[in-house]
Amino acid sequence: MAYRIALSTGAARGLLALACLWPMLLPAAEISMAFGEKIPPFCFPETDSGIELEVIGAALAYRGHMLKPRYYSFARITVAFKGGEVDAAMTDLGEDMTSWGAHYGDPAVFYDNIFISLKERKLVIKKPADLRGLTVISFVGAAKRYPEWLDEVKKAGRYFEQNDQALQVLTLDRGRYDLVLSDRNIFRYFTLQLQLNRAFHPKPVAEHPFVALNPMNYRPLFRDSRVRDDFNLGLKHLKETGRFEAIYQKYLGEPRRQAAVDSQHD
Numbered sequence: 001m002a003y004r005i006a007l008s009t010g011a012a013r014g015l016l017a018l019a020c021l022w023p024m025l026l027p028a029a030e031i032s033m034a035f036g037e038k039i040p041p042f043c044f045p046e047t048d049s050g051i052e053l054e055v056i057g058a059a060l061a062y063r064g065h066m067l068k069p070r071y072y073s074f075a076r077i078t079v080a081f082k083g084g085e086v087d088a089a090m091t092d093l094g095e096d097m098t099s100w101g102a103h104y105g106d107p108a109v110f111y112d113n114i115f116i117s118l119k120e121r122k123l124v125i126k127k128p129a130d131l132r133g134l135t136v137i138s139f140v141g142a143a144k145r146y147p148e149w150l151d152e153v154k155k156a157g158r159y160f161e162q163n164d165q166a167l168q169v170l171t172l173d174r175g176r177y178d179l180v181l182s183d184r185n186i187f188r189y190f191t192l193q194l195q196l197n198r199a200f201h202p203k204p205v206a207e208h209p210f211v212a213l214n215p216m217n218y219r220p221l222f223r224d225s226r227v228r229d230d231f232n233l234g235l236k237h238l239k240e241t242g243r244f245e246a247i248y249q250k251y252l253g254e255p256r257r258q259a260a261v262d263s264q265h266d
Contacts, residue, residue, distance in 0.1 A: 016025030030176035031227060033088040033220070034080045035098070036162060037071040041189050041251040042109060043090075045071045052090060054247045055108045055238065056220060062234030065227060073163050074140035081221065088222045094144035102221035103228040106235055111183040111218055113142070118172065125208035134158065137168050138181035145217065146181075149210060166190045173202050185252060 035043050035053065043050040048069055057067040072080055075091065081089040082100050092102065115136075119125045124130060128149045135158045136150065143150045143159065151158040160177070162168055168180045169190045180187065184207065194200035222228040238244040 015207040026206060028066070029087075029227065030066045030068050031060055031088055031222075032068045032070055032086045033090065034072050034086045035069050036074045036076045036077065036088045036163075038166075039186060040193075041185060042070075042111075043071075045069075048216075051247055051251050052109045054250075055235070055244060056090070058238055058243065058247070059108065059231050059234030060227075062237050063230035065230060075163070081223075087224065087227070088220060090220055091141075091218055092221055093141035094188070094217075095219055099221055103225040104219045104221050105228050106232045107215040107219050108235060109218060110213060110215055112185065112213055113146075113181060113211070114184050115210055115215070116172065116182060116187055116205050117178060117208065118175070119204040119206045121178070121206075123178070123208070125205070125210060128152065131179070134178040135176075136160070136179045136181055137162055137171060137177040139163075139168075139183075142181050146211065150181075166194065169194055169202070170200075172205070173200075179208075 033056065034097075035045070037043075038047055039050075039052075041050055042052040044053075049265055053067070053069055060067050070080070077089050077091060078093050078095055078097065080086050081097065081102065089097075089102075090108075098104075115125050117125070123134075131149065131153050134153070136153050137160045138150070140161045140163050142161065143154055150159055162171075165182060165186055168182055169187060171177050172180045191200075191202055195202065220231070222231065235244075239245075
């Protein structure tokens with residue numbers, strides 16, 4: 001009788017161990033994810049490459065998942081997630097998607113959004129009131145993310161959103177708008193590309209940081225909480241091994257300015 005009890009106890013312990021391991025034994029999956037269709041150097045749809053795709057793809061691969069990017073205009077990213085077209089999305093465009101079944105992951109990349117003006121204008125942007133009377137062209141979704149800065153400009157009919165961010169560079173240079181609201185690296189990338197491909201000679205610009213960089217503003221979202229957890233583990237591994245920084249340097253040629261923010265977040 002004692003032998004039989006010992007055997008049963010051992011079997012119970014084995015089952016308990018398997019139960020604890022079960023989350024690690026989940027099969028790998030293909031994860032379809034909505035990305036913006038034109039946001040270099042973070043995303044290059046034509047080659048399925050870019051900082052954001054490589055970071056998220058590598059983080060998911062840590063647990064064996066395969067990223068399947070799908071590309072949308074910025075305005076349709078959240079629509080695709082709500083409609084069940086994709087398993088995940090790169091951003092929520094400033095809208096809390098929890099009620100739509102979203103499980104938020106840790107920040108994979110950071111967008112350093114700033115106002116940009118022509119230097120010759122000598123504009124000073126320190127507070128929302130400084131935008132009074134000025135025209136602003138921005139990326140899609142900025143009005144939702146920065147209402148305290150953009151609501152009044154929008155009500156005055158002086159705010160415009162443009163999915164093609166190369167046009168932001170061109171229209172600012174030609175004086176059609178007073179300010180561009182863009183990620184610093186995206187604006188620099190498109191300026192360089194226009195110089196290389198169209199003999200573009202841009203006027204000098206001034207940068208106007210206006211909000212503290214918040215890593216939590218740009219978190220990917222997942223429909224399955226277990227995939228989210230696998231992603232977070234993979235992202236942690238990328239940072240610990242230095243691969244995260246290596247991906248940034250591959251595209252930008254220099255370490256990210258947000259390193260200090262990372263250390264505070266981690």
